[in-house]
Amino acid sequence: MSVRLLPSGPDAILVECGSQAEVLALHEALASDPPEGLVELVPAARTVLVAVDHRVLPLETAASWVRRAMQHGPAQHGGADVGSGSASSGGVASAPPVVLDASYDGEDLDDTARLLGIGAAELVARHLAAEWRVAFIGFAPGFAYLVSDDWPYRVPRLDAPRTRVPAGSLALADGYTGAYPRESPGGWRLIGRTEAVLWDEGADPPARLVPGARVRFREAGSSPGAGS
Amino acid sequence: MTALRIVAPGASCLVEDLGRPGLARLGVGRSGAADRGALALANRLVGNAEGAAGLEVLLGGFRAVAEADAWIAVTGARGPVLVDGVEASPAVAVRVPAGAELELRPAEHGLRYLVGVRGGIAVPEVLGSRSRDTLAGLGPDPVAAGDRLPIGPEPEAPVALLDREAAFAPVDGPVVLELVPGPRADWFTDAARALLFDTEWRTSAAADRVGTRLEGPVLDRLVAGELASEATVPGSMQVSTSGQPTILGPDRPVTGGYPVIAIVAPASLDRVAQLRPGQPVRFRHAR
Numbered sequence: 001m002s003v004r005l006l007p008s009g010p011d012a013i014l015v016e017c018g019s020q021a022e023v024l025a026l027h028e029a030l031a032s033d034p035p036e037g038l039v040e041l042v043p044a045a046r047t048v049l050v051a052v053d054h055r056v057l058p059l060e061t062a063a064s065w066v067r068r069a070m071q072h073g074p075a076q077h078g079g080a081d082v083g084s085g086s087a088s089s090g091g092v093a094s095a096p097p098v099v100l101d102a103s104y105d106g107e108d109l110d111d112t113a114r115l116l117g118i119g120a121a122e123l124v125a126r127h128l129a130a131e132w133r134v135a136f137i138g139f140a141p142g143f144a145y146l147v148s149d150d151w152p153y154r155v156p157r158l159d160a161p162r163t164r165v166p167a168g169s170l171a172l173a174d175g176y177t178g179a180y181p182r183e184s185p186g187g188w189r190l191i192g193r194t195e196a197v198l199w200d201e202g203a204d205p206p207a208r209l210v211p212g213a214r215v216r217f218r219e220a221g222s223s224p225g226a227g228s
Numbered sequence: 229m230t231a232l233r234i235v236a237p238g239a240s241c242l243v244e245d246l247g248r249p250g251l252a253r254l255g256v257g258r259s260g261a262a263d264r265g266a267l268a269l270a271n272r273l274v275g276n277a278e279g280a281a282g283l284e285v286l287l288g289g290f291r292a293v294a295e296a297d298a299w300i301a302v303t304g305a306r307g308p309v310l311v312d313g314v315e316a317s318p319a320v321a322v323r324v325p326a327g328a329e330l331e332l333r334p335a336e337h338g339l340r341y342l343v344g345v346r347g348g349i350a351v352p353e354v355l356g357s358r359s360r361d362t363l364a365g366l367g368p369d370p371v372a373a374g375d376r377l378p379i380g381p382e383p384e385a386p387v388a389l390l391d392r393e394a395a396f397a398p399v400d401g402p403v404v405l406e407l408v409p410g411p412r413a414d415w416f417t418d419a420a421r422a423l424l425f426d427t428e429w430r431t432s433a434a435a436d437r438v439g440t441r442l443e444g445p446v447l448d449r450l451v452a453g454e455l456a457s458e459a460t461v462p463g464s465m466q467v468s469t470s471g472q473p474t475i476l477g478p479d480r481p482v483t484g485g486y487p488v489i490a491i492v493a494p495a496s497l498d499r500v501a502q503l504r505p506g507q508p509v510r511f512r513h514a515r
Contacts, residue, residue: 006411009491012461014411042252042459044483049252049459137255138457138483141364182365201354201366207254 001026001070005063011039012051013059015066020135020147023048024093028212029069032091038062043136043211045145097131097214100179102170104219106190108158112172116153123191124219126151132177132215137207142181142199144209151175161187168193170217181207195220230296232345234375235329238289241371243349244342245281248357252459252482259361259478262437262501263340266304269395270344273301273321275385280348281358283371285341288334294324298379299346299387305338305502306397319395321346321387338398338502346387350380362437363479398502402428405496406514410465412455412487420447424473424490425511433505437479439466440500442509446471447489457483463492463500475500 001022006014017023027043030050034041037057042049052062104124113120130150137144154175162185165171169180171188180186181199194217198208209215234241244267247260261267261284268278283290288307301321302309309316310331316322324330332341351358351368360367371377413421423445432441447467460466464476466486475492476484477500492500493514503509 007409007413008411008488009408009461009463010494014458016411039249040252040459042482044458045456047456047458049461051252051461136483137253139255139481141255141366143255205254206251206256206355211253 003066003070005066006047008049008051010059011054012049013063013066015048015050017046017048020045024133024135024212026066026069028091028093029072030066031212033065033069035062035065044138045136092210092213093133095213097216098209099216099218100194100196101220102128102192102194102217103221104170104192106170106192108171108189109191112155112189112191115155123153126153127177127191128217128219132217134209134211134213134215135176136211137209139186140181140184142207142209143178144198144207144213144215145176145178146209146215147176151177155189157187158189161185165190166193168195168198170194229350229378229380230294230298230347231376231378232298232349233293233295234371234373234377235291235293236289236373237371237375238285238287238332240284240286241290242284242360242362243281243351243368243371243377244284244359245357246279247359247478248355251355255482256355256364256366257361257478257480257482258462259357259359259364259367261342261359262478263304263342263498265498266340266342266501267344269319269391269393270301270303270342271348272391273303273319273388274299274344274346275321275383275387276344276346276348277383280344280380280383281351282345282349283341283343283377285332285343287339288332288341290332290341290343291329292377293329294326295376296326298324300324300330301344302332302341303344303395304340304342304398305335307335307337307341308333318397319391321389337400339504340501345379347380347382350378361479363481398499400507402508402510403499403503404510404512405499406493407465407490407511408493408514410488410490411458413489415449415451415455415487416467416489417448417450420449420471421489423447425513427510429473429509429511431503431505431507431509435503435505437477439474439476439480440503441472441474443472447473449487451487455485455487457485460484460488461491463494463497464488465490465492477501
């Protein structure tokens with residue numbers, strides 16, 4: 001993995017990776033071994049922000065920690081599998097996928113399928129079949145950007161964003177899927193909705209989907225364990 | 229529990245403490261007082277811990293009645309502070325007797341008053357903080373007329389007669405802010421980077437807790453194309469597609485898609501909170 005460490009003030013380093021997959025791997029490695037004095041670890045599409053309290057964790061020490069994580073991958077605990085960047089023990093990535101029930105009745109479903117030159121049924125089937133991962137959270141509290149190697153489609157955002165998108169709306173933009181945790185404006189293409197509570201200020205963590213987590217969608221109404 | 233009864237909140241009155249760090253990975257920014265030093269000072273003056281929740285009042289027009297005897301301290305912006313019509317000193321602890329009205333008239337210097345209240349504003353915490361995040365819509369609702377804001381128990385520390393740090397009124401003329409390099413400085417031409425330091429910028433009226441836009445020449449890019457959104461730190465100066473810089477504030481989005489050319493050094497950051505529309509700003513390299 002080749003990364004660049006970019007300056008971001010006296011209390012942070014912005015680590016730039018070559019791809020989203022590298023971001024996921026680096027974030028996982030860093031999150032599995034957080035040093036004292038680390039304040040924020042924020043993955044995004046091509047970067048991970050490492051913010052520190054420099055009185056506890058000097059920036060140079062944080063930079064060494066990042067370089068070490070790049071070389072060795074996720075920290076290993078208790079003799080877990082070695083070598084695979086995506087299978088560290090104890091992290092959210094190795095936990096079973098979060099399953100979200102979804103109804104595929106979004107306003108933009110047909111238009112979006114047409115844009116991609118496929119049928120709506122195929123779009124839904126691919127969305128259900130894919131195993132997704134939370135690449136990062138952005139735009140709003142708990143709004144997870146999900147990516148999948150099984151998802152070949154990229155769609156542009158709407159030309160004119162909606163002023164009001166209901167909570168639970170399941171949507172597509174670029175190569176991502178995501179669900180609106182709360183009602184908000186938004187420019188993603190709505191393909192369905194989920195009843196799952198994605199944001200709860202009283203819960204720990206407040207976000208149902210956290211960076212690195214695996215996610216699957218299941219058609220609402222199909223019973224658990226009964227297949228699709 | 230005693231309380232402060234709000235008669236008029238003014239243009240904007242928010243409950244703020246020092247924010248909720250550590251949750252950016254979940255899409256929650258730090259938020260907190262825009263002028264952190266002023267809140268910490270107000271709190272020290274009334275014997276609170278520096279991070280107790282106080283009130284951030286934009287420009288003034290604020291009036292509130294203390295239900296029981298209270299100690300307050302007003303810092304940040306400078307303007308007439310009155311207790312039952314009698315002018316009180318800024319940046320010292322002031323006794324507000326039960327039933328008396330505290331009034332903050334329009335600020336004459338700076339933009340945001342910070343009001344510390346002995347015992348702290350004791351509204352419920354959300355995710356470990358009492359700060360209102362105006363962009364995310366998190367934390368206590370903006371303060372409205374008729375609100376009764378609970379005041380917490382007396383801290384052990386006494387009311388301070390003097391603070392170790394002298395408090396100065398925000399300056400009126402050109403403000404000089406220190407910058408450190410941003411992660412995307414190399415996305416801009418050498419000329420743009422020079423222009424950043426050679427220009428007297430003007431504070432735009434488009435300024436709030438999310439960001440403060442600056443008016444001046446266009447900062448040209450060397451690298452065209454879109455930047456994938458990335459996390460920003462407090463004071464990040466992002467440059468829009470049209471070439472105008474904006475200094476991101478406490479309620480900025482957790483990630484941003486415009487390149488950050490430079491970052492306002494922490495020592496200069498509180499001054500951004502006190503910039504008035506039209507006020508000139510110059511930058512120099514942080515030493």
